[in-house]
Amino acid sequence: MWSLLDWIFEPQCAACTAPGAPLCEACAGSLVELGPACPRCAEPGADIICARCVRAPLPLERIVSPWQFGGPLATAIRRLKFTGANHIARTVAPLWAPLVAAAASDGGLVIPVPLHWRRRWNRGYDHAWLLAVHACANAKLPPPVPALRRIRAVAPQSTLAATDRRSNLRGVFAVVARHAKRIEGRDVVLLDDVVTTGSTFAAASEVLIAHGARSITGVALART
Template sequence: MAALAQVLDFLYPPRCSACGTPLASEAGQRIRVCARCVARVERMPEPRCQMCGGPLESAVSGATRCARCLAHPPRYRIARTIARYRTTAEDEPGSLPALIRRHKYGLDQSVGRALADYLGDELPVSADDYDVVIPVPLHWRRLWWRGFNQAALLAGEVARRLDLPLDTTAMSRRRFTTPQTSRHHDERVKNVRRAFAVTNPERVRNRRVLIVDDVMTTGATVDECARVLIAAGAACVDVFTLARVL
């Protein structure tokens, strides 16, 4: 297999999935995004809310939670992310947001492997804190249209790195919902209310669950997932996403 990969690389030189520049092999590792594109990722600003991981309004007040988490504490325990996601027209074709959109709406499943390169060498979550990794599920209609669940692809890589079991069927999306993109927080909450269900409570009961999704905006979707998991008996629920909209 290694020899075949070398032949294919010779015939079809690999290029960065984000910007398209040629990729040089690095000690036999199969990388899909160049170091320049990975370095361009915008990290979350400090200080951050200890609960949702979003930015705090003030570093002087000594607060550890943002105003939203203080007013409406989420059901999940903590949420952590890798990068900031800007939804602006100025996004360059090679940016992380552009790559995520290509993955979800361009129906390019191969981009999922490239997005894993943005996770870096060390995840902001620890394997010792969880028993199972569960991706945010897609409704069967959207799964049929897209052909894959982008959250499940990312969750598979997270589970592999943490050496934890991945469960893609413990939770289902029982109600089809319209896209959340143009909605504000209250509308998002209403849109996903009772949209998820735990298919077999025995698989989450007394277990520490890490929910994985590609992008978190207001947190309404993952919060609803956490609600049904806790109602089914999960010991606690945390959230990990590749990017966070601010």
């Protein structure tokens, strides 16, 4: 089926739109690995717990990410989020599926960080949900569980200073009632496209912990 579609619509690079492959060789080659980072929040730098995590530890065990946000990966994520190019969620799945698989290897419940329904309505889809669906499929994991919802729309985190991010997110997430029982006593793997300060993961984690989650690992496709 896909080969037929590929024949009708020649694939183009998720980042630079060059025809031929879902991610062209040049773009794939210029992805930058995250490298040494804080083992708690994935802040790039040294492989030691960073000053911020010492001062104010996040409520989740750790955040991991395979790539630095920037270059072709940033372009691909922006195209996925803002141009309707929802097929890109599938294109980038192999870039982080191994990390998602490792995080969920002990039976972790995979839950994506959700968009507010109004933003999903405007966009036509929830990019983080699609990213999670394809990452799980690629990692041969059970499908993700839509156990969280946003109960309050907020100013985009990218427009705020780090100090305002936590307060901007207070009371933003809630657990979906019909999935609440599934969270109790479980190790949860939270997925999101990009992590910056970890405040979104933290706000989502607080709600999951309040519902009995045993541990939480955040996995982001890219770290700024």
